[in-house]
Amino acid sequence: MSVDYKDTLNLPKTDFEMRANLAQREPAMIERWESSKIYDRMIEARRQQNAPQFLLHDGPPYANGNIHHGHILNKVLKDFVVKFKNMDGFKAEFVPGWDCHGLPIEHQVDKELGAKKAEMSKVDVRKACRVYADKYVSIQRDEFKRMMVFADWENPYKTMSYQYEAATVRELGKFLGKGLVYRGLKPVHWDWASQTALAEAEVEYAEHTTEHVYVKFPFEHLPEELKGANKDLPTYVVIWTTTPWTLPANLAIALHPELDYQFVEVAGEVLVIAEGLRDSTLKACGIEDFEVLNTFKGRVLVGELGEGRGLEAAHPFIDRPSVLLPADYVTLEQGTGCVHTAPGHGQEDFGLGQVFGLETLCPVDFRGCFMEALVPEWGGMHVFKANPLIQEFLAERGLLLNKVGDKIKIERYPHGWRSKKPVIFRATTQWFIAMEAESANQQNEQVVGTQRADMDLRGAVLSEIEKVQWVPKWGRDRIVGMVENRPDWCISRQRSWGVPITVMHCQSCGNVLASEAIANHVADLVEEEGADVWFEKSPAELVPPGTSCAKCGSGPESFSKENDILDVWFDSGTSWAAVLEGQLKLGTVADLYLEGSDQHRGWFQSSIMCGVGTRGHAPYRTCLTHGFVMDTEGRKYSKSSKNFEPPQKMIDTYGAEILRLWVAAVDYRGDISLSTEIIKRMSDAYRKVRNTFRFLLGNLDGFDPNHDLVAYEDMLEEDRWLLNQTAEVVNRCRQAYNEYQFHTVFHTSVQFCTVDLSNVHLDLAKDRMYCDAADSKARRSGQSAYFLTLHALVRVLAPVLSFTAEEVWDLLPKLAQDPDSVHLTDFPSKTLVEPWLDSELSERWERLLEIRGEVQKALEAVRAPKNKKEPGQIGSSQEADVTVWATGSDFDLLSKYQSFLATLFITSYARVEKGDEFKVDVAVATDEKCPRCWNHWVKPDSEHEICPRCANVLADGTHKLD
Numbered sequence: 006m007s008v009d010y011k012d013t014l015n016l017p018k019t020d021f022e023m024r025a026n027l028a029q030r031e032p033a034m035i036e037r038w039e040s041s042k043i044y045d046r047m048i049e050a051r052r053q054q055n056a057p058q059f060l061l062h063d064g065p066p067y068a069n070g071n072i073h074h075g076h077i078l079n080k081v082l083k084d085f086v087v088k089f090k091n092m093d094g095f096k097a098e099f100v101p102g103w104d105c106h107g108l109p110i111e112h113q114v115d116k117e118l119g120a121k122k123a124e125m126s127k128v129d130v131r132k133a134c135r136v137y138a139d140k141y142v143s144i145q146r147d148e149f150k151r152m153m154v155f156a157d158w159e160n161p162y163k164t165m166s167y168q169y170e171a172a173t174v175r176e177l178g179k180f181l182g183k184g185l186v187y188r189g190l191k192p193v194h195w196d197w198a199s200q201t202a203l204a205e206a207e208v209e210y211a212e213h214t215t216e217h218v219y220v221k222f223p224f225e226h227l228p229e230e231l232k233g234a235n236k237d238l239p240t241y242v243v244i245w246t247t248t249p250w251t252l253p254a255n256l257a258i259a260l261h262p263e264l265d266y267q268f269v270e271v272a273g274e275v276l277v278i279a280e281g282l283r284d285s286t287l288k289a290c291g292i293e294d295f296e297v298l299n300t301f302k303g304r305v306l307v308g309e310l311g312e313g314r315g316l317e318a319a320h321p322f323i324d325r326p327s328v329l330l331p332a333d334y335v336t337l338e339q340g341t342g343c344v345h346t347a348p349g350h351g352q353e354d355f356g357l358g359q360v361f362g363l364e365t366l367c368p369v370d371f372r373g374c375f376m377e378a379l380v381p382e383w384g385g386m387h388v389f390k391a392n393p394l395i396q397e398f399l400a401e402r403g404l405l406l407n408k409v410g411d412k413i414k415i416e417r418y419p420h421g422w423r424s425k426k427p428v429i430f431r432a433t434t435q436w437f438i439a440m441e442a443e444s445a446n447q448q449n450e451q452v453v454g455t456q457r458a459d460m461d462l463r464g465a466v467l468s469e470i471e472k473v474q475w476v477p478k479w480g481r482d483r484i485v486g487m488v489e490n491r492p493d494w495c496i497s498r499q500r501s502w503g504v505p506i507t508v509m510h511c512q513s514c515g516n517v518l519a520s521e522a523i524a525n526h527v528a529d530l531v532e533e534e535g536a537d538v539w540f541e542k543s544p545a546e547l548v549p550p551g552t553s554c555a556k557c558g559s560g561p562e563s564f565s566k567e568n569d570i571l572d573v574w575f576d577s578g579t580s581w582a583a584v585l586e587g588q589l590k591l592g593t594v595a596d597l598y599l600e601g602s603d604q605h606r607g608w609f610q611s612s613i614m615c616g617v618g619t620r621g622h623a624p625y626r627t628c629l630t631h632g633f634v635m636d637t638e639g640r641k642y643s644k645s646s647k648n649f650e651p652p653q654k655m656i657d658t659y660g661a662e663i664l665r666l667w668v669a670a671v672d673y674r675g676d677i678s679l680s681t682e683i684i685k686r687m688s689d690a691y692r693k694v695r696n697t698f699r700f701l702l703g704n705l706d707g708f709d710p711n712h713d714l715v716a717y718e719d720m721l722e723e724d725r726w727l728l729n730q731t732a733e734v735v736n737r738c739r740q741a742y743n744e745y746q747f748h749t750v751f752h753t754s755v756q757f758c759t760v761d762l763s764n765v766h767l768d769l770a771k772d773r774m775y776c777d778a779a780d781s782k783a784r785r786s787g788q789s790a791y792f793l794t795l796h797a798l799v800r801v802l803a804p805v806l807s808f809t810a811e812e813v814w815d816l817l818p819k820l821a822q823d824p825d826s827v828h829l830t831d832f833p834s835k836t837l838v839e840p841w842l843d844s845e846l847s848e849r850w851e852r853l854l855e856i857r858g859e860v861q862k863a864l865e866a867v868r869a870p871k872n873k874k875e876p877g878q879i880g881s882s883q884e885a886d887v888t889v890w891a892t893g894s895d896f897d898l899l900s901k902y903q904s905f906l907a908t909l910f911i912t913s914y915a916r917v918e919k920g921d922e923f924k925v926d927v928a929v930a931t932d933e934k935c936p937r938c939w940n941h942w943v944k945p946d947s948e949h950e951i952c953p954r955c956a957n958v959l960a961d962g963t964h965k966l967d
Contacts, residue, residue, distance in 0.1 A: 017703020279342020
């Protein structure tokens, strides 16, 4: 009767479960980390070592709503950095932050309050906003913790904390002290739905369809050079605009002095159009019959740049002229080459108007409606509703060249980031930070007591940008282009929830009191009582004792407070001052800012503007950007995406660990795809890694590294090869972490687990690990290699697979100095793995494994289908007897490994013979199968049931039969 030898084998044994059950088991691990204060211990350990500092400064998300997949991408990337840097010997503190002020939060509070808001004071509204923000700080904090992000969660920074608000006011004071802040009438992006100005970073671009018009401006008084050239026919300058609602504010028409223009006769009238846009204009207006009467340079009508000739056309429906002016921004890209100019509704228009002394006319109110007194035809009507009526109005007067009802689709039109409504450009009195000193000095010329500016902020910021490392490198070009072309920074908002602009107005003489002294005095009060103090106290209580108007000498009883609040981008742009300098006392420069690519025009830009403006340098050394989370069709991953799953559902289904693995797997430098199918693929990859961990742990049963560890030089060569591969993986992953190439960590690790480990070493070593004596030198060599590999690999992957790495660490045999958590260990050092590197061994094994691949192909060719074996075919590779015919260096190499070839090929027998060419012959082994090890090593005439090796193992008494 055959004996069951299963119990005599060293089969893998571990408590590491095959099924992870991540969603169910992760919360307990998170609770364990929290109760054991793992983050605090991690930081304290480095503090005790006087480790060098690494500062990743958190860009604050809005405390508004639950986290989304973009939040997960961002915070998990940061977690990779923080965990790796701490393991790599740095003290990498991570203070999470929240942006608690501004329109996103006030907008939600407005919806909750409804009509009740009208009965509330500004302070009461602010208190409601504070409660709302605190609620979502707590919600998001728990959600980030669920993603296993390590941070100082008990001491986050909030832009609404008293200390933070005070720091913001002090930074504003520094700008005031440099004379860079001014109050002026300028066109800005105006969100009529939210009734506030917007900074460029608060504008989103989306498709917008609107009416467009080709309008004829009567032009009666031609210059001497052109008299008679129009055949004395009625003449019109033709403009084109996609904003008909701005026509009531038209004061000028811009032409380029160096472009060619023409008199074009059409149906008894003469049109002035740029030659390069003539055909497209006439086609758009359905005009086929025309005659060109004359061609001339634009300077004939407008003179030279900066000078002008003073020629005028007539406004099409208002009794006033529209002056013809020279401008270098006029191009032949679209339109007519004659540009409608309304200084109250456009940045270039405003700039041209300033050069030529035009009024900044804005007949549109804060609701986006025409003012009755200035535009009686459409008074009280929203400008977008007025567009088709203006079109009809022009047509009735014979001044519309195209058709009523003509519309155009604009691919990228500015929309409010929260209202999602198309915005308008509207001139309003706002507070600005000047990009050039001249801009502030001109505006502040009439303000008595204001510091004169002497700083070129734009130039200084551009200079500092060159000192920053931008990852990816194109980030540098992007932010340079934005800073080069940006207007002065509009820092005022007409809302309730934010940090006040701490400026006083003298009611006696109209002077403005804008000083660093007042800002610092208010900041001291804010630090004690919060920013509500500005809205609660009288001017006399808010200014330093003895403050008086520098112009008329009036005291605080004549002062009124500024009502506007600061742009939230100024709030977050000063976070380095409030957090790094204030809360952490670690200076004003972070090693890394890591945010989405939209932050080149947002937080990256506002931070460097504030840093350079008040400290003279950038607040970061490196800026790293990631893309956006998209669905598989290239659209933003949202509820409208096919098979969309919210974050919580994904976590509940797959576990946070799988989402972390997804973040590691993608090349985040571009936009990142997400779908249920992608997450399932991540689960498959995770399963391969987990199975590898389980197999390694199972083979370490009974192994104590403090006593059983075999010295490197005494290990079998295949085990030294494994350590060589491990060392290469460690070094490659260390470099990848340092370069923030987390996808390289993922792919390198998965490849190592599935190929070098599972497909090669674990496969070819299985026989000795299972069948040799438990304490044999060969098996201990293998266990030592597995221990050292797993000890290193689990630390390499700890920043990514934080739960699984800790789970493995709990079950991994420990060295005496090992801590109780993998997150308190060091990343495998170069000193550790350097001795494992052996280039000659690696080169030999590269060829051995190539030959092994050829042998495996030959084995597959003679492998029988299941239960259909014919003569000459094999089932298991252990049924094979292989002969490799080789020449030259292959023969020499294989000859040295003659005794190892059967192990390498996982066959019962193998040999190398010299031949004329490389060839593999596979024969069926003639010996009998050993029922214990399954190798065909039992001679047909043997008295024993098992092979000699197995007999010796059982004879030594360490493996007993029941």
